[in-house]
Amino acid sequence: MSEKFSATLRIGDLNDYIAPSQGCVVSLKANSKSTSSSRIPKFNSEELEKFGGAVKKPAEAVEPVKISLKDCLACSGCITSAETVMLEKQSLDEFLSNLDKGKAVIVSVSPQCRASLAVHFGLSPLQVFKKLTTLFKSMGVKAIFDTSCSRDLTLIESCNEFITRYRHCHSTSNEKSKLSLPMISSACPGWICYAEKSLGSYILPYISSVKSPQQIIGSVIKRHICHSLYLRPEDIYHVTVMPCYDKKLEAVRDDFVFEVEPQGHKITEVDSVLTTGELLDLIQSKSIDFKSLDESPLDKLLTNIDEGGQLYGVTGSSGGYAETIFCYAAKVLFGKEITGPVEFKTIRNSDFKELTLEVEGKPVLKFALCYGFRNLQNVVRKIKAGKCEYQFLEIMACPSGCLNGGGQIKAKRGESAKDLIQSLESKYMENVLVANPFENPIIKALYAEWLDQPGSEKSKRLMHTEYHPVVKSMTSELQNW
Ligand code: SF4
Known part of the structure; x- marks a missing residue:
């Protein structure tokens, strides 16, 4: 995909949006001692023979097998946890x-x-x-943005997609229209990886085509905002800080690489992903007294901060997809304005909850939150059997959702995982204003100046993506046999 760059953002004076650095408080340099292969033992041929390994003579040597993130099954067993060190482009060292x-x-x-x-x-x-x-600017980072902001754009596109799918499903009776619903959220790369590699073609049409907040902010920065910063996309190195390792898998998908004309540079929306735990490692390894750092003004260009200096965003610690789309659909499809928090009904466990809208005593909308592999496998089985009663599913691979992602900071000694989740859930919206994504002035400006409107041809081209069933090779089938 190629894209010409000519648009500029007219949100106002840039100085208001990119806060100046607060001066250098810490000095950080890339760690010269790379860890990228230190945990992988290397054996010579004698040692290999001792362990019973078949040693080939140089003349018979074949190309070594290379493993990349694209080979990951998101099983949390190898690459996404212990062997993260192998992922050269996705490490703390690479960022530094x-x-x-x-x-x-x-x-x-x-x-x-x-x-x-x-x-x-x-x-x-x-x-x-x-x-x-303060910390990042002292290291030379140009701007620090907020993925709550891009999540609002994701939510608006998702609301629009749901209405389109719902109307399509209810306007025709042909077989294809049945594939419109349920619509399944797409922000969790653990779920997407599982769907593509283990479920394949029957489930993919149900998955929302909207990119995740991580990829949307990458797209906005590299395709549009860069011009406001007087930068070319190839001059930007964009890093995200995320709650899970699976976001690294998402960042390296070919679908999130585009070309710029006329040079034909290949641009990656997100160049590197750090987990929260890796960020804490950085803080600790440099002996930074984080609590004592100054508090710098935030960069307002892509950050949900209001005039009074308060953060704002949707509730829902995994993105608020079910709740936001439910309220929007209730209003647009049934004229029902839902004010205040919606009532989720717990079904089997705290990771499976329902939302129902009734009109004249009859259920007209039924959505579900479905977190963790056990729950998602149950619901996927129902879809396959044509017995799914929901029109929308917010599916997340981690039990308890994104706050409990594998890249988050672990519980302290003596603290239970349950207590930690409760602390995280109450902290998540502490002094954060609940706000409607459709009212976000930054997103309104992006539509007005660049994307036209939700679901426009441009939005579909730049803010949506595709999924690909992975055909299993004979070798992998034999290995699983
Ligand atoms: S549910 Fe887990 S794997 Fe999925 S995006 Fe959230 S933290 Fe990552």
Whole structure:
């Protein structure tokens, strides 16, 4: 896909949106001792024979097998956890080494990461965000943004997609229209990876085509905002800080690479993903007293911060997809305005909840939150059998959702996992205003100046994606046999 760059953002004076650096408080350099292969033992041929390995003579040597993130099954067993060190382009070292390569480094921080650090340090999410801004700017990062902002764009596109699918499903009776519903959320790469590699073609048409907040902010930065910063997309190194390792898998998908004309540079929407735990490693390894760092002004260009200096966003610690789309559909399809928090009904366990809208005593909308592999496998079985009663499913691979992602900071000694989740859930929206994504002035400006409207041809081209069933090779089938 190629894209010409000519648009500029007219949101106002840039100085208001990119806060200046607060001066250098810490000095950080790439760790010269790379860890990228230190945990992988290397054996010579004699040692291999001792272990019973078949040693080939050089003349018979074949190309070594290379493993990349694209081979990952998101099983959390190898690459996504212990062998993360192998992922050269996705490590802390790689991030640090890019700080002085002449590119403008931009960091986008997720709200789940802020909540995790806030619980760990006993701060509010806003304090964490301001201290992270100080920290990153002292390292030479040009701007620090907020994925709650891009999540609002994801939610608006998802609302629009749901209405289109619902109307399509109810306007025709042909077999294809049945594939419109249920619509399944697409923001969890653990779920997407499982669907593509283990479920394949029957489930993929149900998955929303809207990109995740991580990829949307990457797309916005590299395709549009860069011009407001007087940068070319190839001059930006964009890093996200996320609650899970699976976001690294998402960032390296071919679907999220585009070409710029006329040079034909290949641009990656997100160049590197750090987990919250890796960010804490950075803080600790450099002996930074995080709690004592100054609190810098936030970069407003792509950050949900209002005039009074408060963060805002949707509730729902995994993105609020079910709730936001439910309220929108109730209004657009049935004229029902839902004010105040919606009531979820717990079904089997706390990771499976329902939302129902009744009109004249009859259920007209039925949505579900479905977290963790056990629950998602149950619901997927129902879809396959044509017995799914829901029109929308917010599916997340992790039990308890994104706040409990594998990349978050672990429970302290003596603290139970349940207690940690409760602390994270109450911290997540601490002093964060609940706001309707459709009212977000930054997103309104992006539509007005660039994307036209939700679901427009441009939105579909730049903010949506595709999924691909993975055909299993004979070798992998034999290995599983
Ligand atoms: S549910 Fe887990 S795997 Fe999925 S996006 Fe959230 S943290 Fe990542």
